[in-house]
Amino acid sequence: MRTEHADVAIIGAGIVGIACAYHLALSRRASRIVLIDPLPPMSLTSAASGENYRNWWPHRVMTSFTDLSIDLMERIARDSGNRLHMTRRGYALATRQARPDTLLRQLHEGYGADAAGKIRIHDKGSKGSYRPALSADWETAPDGVDVIQDRDLIAAHFPGFDPEVATILHIRRAGDISGQQMGSYMLETVRARGGKLMRGKVVEVALTGASALGVEGESGRATVAADVVVNAAGPHVGDVAALVGQSLPVETVFQQKIAFEDSLKAINRHQPFSIDLDGQEIDWSPEEKALLAEDSATGWLTRTMPGAIHCRPEGGDHGTWVKLGWAFNTTPSKVSDNLPYDPSFPEIVLRGASRLNPGLEAYYGRLPSRLSHYGGYYTMTRENWPLIGPMGPAGWFVAGALSGFGTMAACATGSLIAGWVCGDRLPGFASSLSLERYRDGRLMKALLESESAGVL
Numbered sequence: 001m002r003t004e005h006a007d008v009a010i011i012g013a014g015i016v017g018i019a020c021a022y023h024l025a026l027s028r029r030a031s032r033i034v035l036i037d038p039l040p041p042m043s044l045t046s047a048a049s050g051e052n053y054r055n056w057w058p059h060r061v062m063t064s065f066t067d068l069s070i071d072l073m074e075r076i077a078r079d080s081g082n083r084l085h086m087t088r089r090g091y092a093l094a095t096r097q098a099r100p101d102t103l104l105r106q107l108h109e110g111y112g113a114d115a116a117g118k119i120r121i122h123d124k125g126s127k128g129s130y131r132p133a134l135s136a137d138w139e140t141a142p143d144g145v146d147v148i149q150d151r152d153l154i155a156a157h158f159p160g161f162d163p164e165v166a167t168i169l170h171i172r173r174a175g176d177i178s179g180q181q182m183g184s185y186m187l188e189t190v191r192a193r194g195g196k197l198m199r200g201k202v203v204e205v206a207l208t209g210a211s212a213l214g215v216e217g218e219s220g221r222a223t224v225a226a227d228v229v230v231n232a233a234g235p236h237v238g239d240v241a242a243l244v245g246q247s248l249p250v251e252t253v254f255q256q257k258i259a260f261e262d263s264l265k266a267i268n269r270h271q272p273f274s275i276d277l278d279g280q281e282i283d284w285s286p287e288e289k290a291l292l293a294e295d296s297a298t299g300w301l302t303r304t305m306p307g308a309i310h311c312r313p314e315g316g317d318h319g320t321w322v323k324l325g326w327a328f329n330t331t332p333s334k335v336s337d338n339l340p341y342d343p344s345f346p347e348i349v350l351r352g353a354s355r356l357n358p359g360l361e362a363y364y365g366r367l368p369s370r371l372s373h374y375g376g377y378y379t380m381t382r383e384n385w386p387l388i389g390p391m392g393p394a395g396w397f398v399a400g401a402l403s404g405f406g407t408m409a410a411c412a413t414g415s416l417i418a419g420w421v422c423g424d425r426l427p428g429f430a431s432s433l434s435l436e437r438y439r440d441g442r443l444m445k446a447l448l449e450s451e452s453a454g455v456l
């Protein structure tokens, strides 16, 4: 049986594993890096990402963490001539509440001591100081957040929105990237610095000094002997931890999205990524509603649904597609290779998104045939914070539970893992994102009691 020796073995070549390899390669303190995965790189959860990023979170730790990640993505954008297609039109979080006190409080909590300089209120009569997102250029976009509470300003700059919207939080350090391009760029750098990709699944681990990973691939069984192992196995992060007798506090929740060609031009191409924060009853006709209500399997679709429905133009100013998403599923399920798609999801998310974007009603019952329905698992802790840091046996680290924010947070995750592995000085928030936080009863209590875990 073949044995390969590595300084660092990374289990999983999704965006998170690749970002860990990239930052370790940049550190020049691990020359033999092996990424192990039975699948092609970036082809599991990372292929299902909406590829959006934002620095809005209801807690300072997560804001600082994603700010770090955006800094690192900007560095790649600069170094690569923006190969990752980073745009920045922001996130427009919309609500019909005229006084969304909880949201505003969370905004202040998220930006912490910087809040006063970052939050700009635009209420009646303050026209002129709001800068709409006319350009997608990330380098000229403003920072902070515009809280728009002037209905005329909303109507002028978001003409396609439901006229009942009373407040928009326009988060400005936010937009989208091509996660696939970012992954390819980082992987090329890893390879240029001597790193390797090995096709196979880690099925067994022997802990005898260095870790010996039993890897099953198409050409048989091999062993990778590594001083350091990073568990970046995405939805399988718990299974890999179990190979070394560890239990991680994670669960997996299936989420879906659709993308289709907006041939009726229902969505303005300059519209930022928009999120309807309000709960709603889906807009079914009385006949549809009666039919759904009488079946116990579909009755839930006639009751109040949660908010956070996404809509964004896809493919840039000259593109023609739109993406819709709604992470309303909160029931964990076991990871399956046959993803449990709900064939009615496209119509459900269309109806939900039409509340904020009434132009989409034109597609009721007639979504285009050129439609992509895709999905994957959010791997999450209950508090929706990731797990990044040491994990159990000496030399083992975890980079997981990246939920619905792993594309935007991959770079910061990789740099934190490189810091943990190399013993470097870490940012102050690093231990709160590691398993160490479970020893901080006060923090955990506050997180579990918090009104929002930042799931969008």
Ligand SMILES: Cc1cc2nc3c(=O)[nH]c(=O)nc-3n(C[C@H](O)[C@H](O)[C@H](O)COP(=O)(O)OP(=O)(O)OC[C@H]3O[C@@H](n4cnc5c(N)ncnc54)[C@H](O)[C@@H]3O)c2cc1C
Pocket (backbone or CB within 6 Å): 011, 012, 013, 014, 015, 016, 017, 036, 037, 038, 039, 040, 042, 043, 044, 045, 046, 047, 048, 049, 050, 051, 052, 053, 200, 201, 202, 203, 232, 233, 234, 235, 236, 237, 240, 255, 256, 257, 374, 375, 376, 377, 378, 399, 400, 402, 403, 404, 405, 406, 407, 408, 409
């Ligand atoms: C519908 C949806 C929309 C999303 N939208 C966004 C978004 O807009 N913005 C954002 O930032 N994030 C988003 N996310 C989240 C983001 O996609 C994930 O957090 C991220 O892709 C996780 O990356 P990963 O590398 O941890 O996991 P994965 O991409 O799943 O990679 C894990 C890899 O580990 C491998 N592996 C598992 N077990 C083993 C083993 N035993 N041996 C070897 N290899 C193994 C797997 O084969 C896989 O390739 C979204 C997710 C979903 C599902």
